Amino acid sequence: MADIAFRGVNKIYPNGFQAVHNLDLAIKDGEFLVMVGPSGCGKSTTLRMLAGLEAISSGDLLIDGKRVNDLHPRTRNIAMVFQSYALYPHKTVQGNIEFPLRMAKVPAAEVKARALKVARMLELEPLLQRKPGLLSGGQRQRVAMARALVRDPVAFLMDEPLSNLDAKLRVQMRAEIAALQRRTGTTTVYVTHDQVEAMTMGDRVAVFKDGHLQQADTPQQLFERPLNTFVGSFIGSPSMNLITSRIEPGGDGLTLTLAGERIALGRGLEARFEDPGGAAGLVAQVGLRPEDVVDPHLAGEGQRLHGRVVLTELLGREQMVYLDLHDSTRVVARLHADHRLHAGEEVAIGIDPARLYLFRADGNALSYR
Ligand SMILES: Nc1ncnc2c1ncn2[C@@H]1O[C@H](COP(=O)(O)OP(=O)(O)OP(=O)(O)O)[C@@H](O)[C@H]1O
Ligand SMILES: [Mg+2]
Structure with missing residues (x-):
């Protein structure tokens, strides 16, 4: 010992x-x-x-x-x-x-x-x-x-x-x-x-x-x-999606400009980050885990991204969906297999702001609570 x-x-x-x-x-x-x-x-x-x-x-x-x-x-x-x-x-x-x-x-x-x-x-x-x-x-x-x-x-x-x-x-x-x-x-x-x-x-x-x-x-x-x-x-599979985006003050809380679309973050990040407001004005890397992608029907107003399906993999009850956002940023989503998606389809995905990860341009995370 x-x-x-x-x-x-x-x-x-x-x-x-x-x-x-x-x-x-x-x-x-x-x-x-x-x-x-x-x-x-x-x-x-x-x-x-x-x-x-x-x-x-x-x-x-x-x-x-x-x-x-x-x-x-x-x-x-x-x-x-x-x-x-x-x-x-x-x-x-x-x-x-x-x-x-x-x-x-x-x-x-x-x-x-x-x-x-x-x-x-x-x-x-x-x-x-x-x-x-x-x-x-x-x-x-x-x-x-x-x-x-x-x-x-x-x-x-x-x-x-x-x-x-x-x-x-x-x-x-x-x-x-x-x-x-x-x-x-x-x-x-x-x-x-x-x-x-x-x-x-x-x-x-x-x-x-x-x-x-x-x-x-x-x-x-x-x-x-x-x-x-x-x-x-490194931790998590498939890997977290990292998307470069601008964080700006807007509405009630922060707004994220991701692949040309605006996502209202609201106050969703305040539970996890010490000072998410401090990120206003930053160009940041936003982390989105594939399993955190939300069915767009369940996503709130202003919390959807649009893209085109490139490839899907069916894994029993789940499907892995690879899609390109409007600026061709590749995103992987792990979704329920109930509604099978197919290559070429235009789809929306939902984002839950409370589950996003925020990193500065140098790759270091914003301070957690
Ligand atoms: N005897 C040695 N002389 C010089 N460089 C070495 C020597 N042994 C290892 N290295 C280098 O040191 C680095 C770390 O090697 P190490 O074996 O500790 O890696 P590792 O994390 O165990 O990798 P792996 O997962 O492949 O086993 C590597 O770049 C390797 O090439
Ligand atoms: Mg080794």
């Missing part, structure tokens, strides 16, 4: 490339923190610095308040499961789980007891005498996790552990890992580039881009209060 803190941590590789910039991030004891971001954003580098597999160029890494920058990986007692986990094929499941304890010269009776305890927790007990070759992908994954957990580590690190599994098994395993973490209460740092995995598994999610931490927050906060357009569009 451990608290972990990165304080102003930088990583510059020997070739001069800076992979992590001034990282400040505290992970609480027992927390499940997910690091997410596109390929190359520095997730693995950060995890490897935590494990002690990669030197920290500057800044401090603290575990339980102690600086561990120069501590050898072994003495940090941190367990790590990688994307490709190599089990020993000639050893049984039990042999695999016991191996790290045998290496550490733990007494034989204790080895057996600890291995059995972890095997039970991961529901591997019936498989203890099998060889890895006779296990499914998910079962092998669990053995790899058991082998990592048996050492009773202070923290458990996982780098895209599910990326080699098929889609169905991934969904099943992500629930299992999350449940297991709750049972053991071991501080866990989990890396993925899949935002759905991040949002469903993490107590908190840290979003990275180009080596910079963008925001670390609960999944709900990230979704409702993204600090910038990157986080706004």
